[in-house]
Amino acid sequence: MTDLFAVSVVSVDGCTLRGGVHIINPDAPFVPQEASFPLILLVDAWWLLDEGYLADGYGMPDREDRYPLSPERGKEIVDGMRLKGEFRELFDALLGKKVRVGEDGCLLADDGKTVLTPRRTAKAVYGEQLTGGDGQDQISRYVMTERNPEEFYRRTAEIVTSYEPGPIRNVPLWSEIAAFDDPDESWEEGDVDEIADLEGAADLSDWRTWVFAGTRPFEESLCADFTATVRDPAYLEHMVGGMRWSTAHTGRV
Incomplete structure (x- = not known):
């Protein structure tokens, strides 16, 4: 997916996240207004940290990612999150669930080797949900379920208590x-x-x-401040001031 925005985190205080959305792609000349957008950003950051993909110097040369801690520390933080299981569910609703299977189509554990019991095929368990494609990574074969917008929006209403995007700054004359x-x-x-x-x-x-x-430095890019609050500070345990990364998400699932 093509990056549409860069996101910077200014501060995390209890249930409140403050940051900025930088508009970097002419295909998306706006700031997302949907309350689902900050929740998607939390899930996006959780996944990047869990995979070790967020660190200083990563990303594009003109807008390098920023993370004030080491990738190893970031991984430790997400592993210790109180809501890490819920973040996995949110990620699956957002992008689809990766279901590991053997050559015969039977469900495997996350290690890609252990056959789950009782022995069942992915098709028998997930049925028509398996329309998200398939593939193979370094662990095993897998199939994907469809994303679940209704579930993600339902969870958004439960988790995000407010979202206030500000006006776009640095618009040229x-x-x-x-x-x-x-x-x-x-x-x-x-x-x-x-x-x-x-x-x-x-x-x-x-x-x-x-x-x-496009000739301006990143510090002078089109940008809007935002403030988001969540019902429980546990949703922000992995966020820290000074983070910055690019994303293709717009707030729509």
Whole structure:
């Protein structure tokens, strides 16, 4: 999946998470408004830490990931979370469950070797849910269930008590774009004729806005602050100020 946003965590205080959403892709020139978005971010961060994929220097060179602790410490934290089982359920609802199977289609334990008892096939247990594809990794063959939007949205209503995204900052002015002159990103003749007389903030759906925005450093990127609260601080045990990563999630499952 293509990254659409970069997410930064400013602080974690009890049940409250504060951070920023950086708009990095012209295909998504907005800040997600759905209450499911902060829960998806919590699940996304949980998975990255569990897999060891979140660390300083990871990600794209122009917006490197940030994590103030070591990957090993991050893994220890998610392993010790009070709600780690619930996060697995949320992840499965968000993206589908990976079901490990043998060559005969029978269910295997997470080690990819032990046959579960009673001996049953994935098709017999999951039936029509098995429409999410299949594959094989370094552990075993697997099949995928479909994602479950209804379940994820139901859990969102139970977990997220508030979500307040702020206005987008660092939006360039039309005058800045019209006056833009860069030898590496120069305008073709006629590119700015339509905007030469426009005033005020630029349109984020206009391609010329993104040509200009793409020359800015990450610190000056399009960004909106957000505040989210959850009903139990245990949902934020793996979050810490200073985290930053990129995501393809929009808040829609």
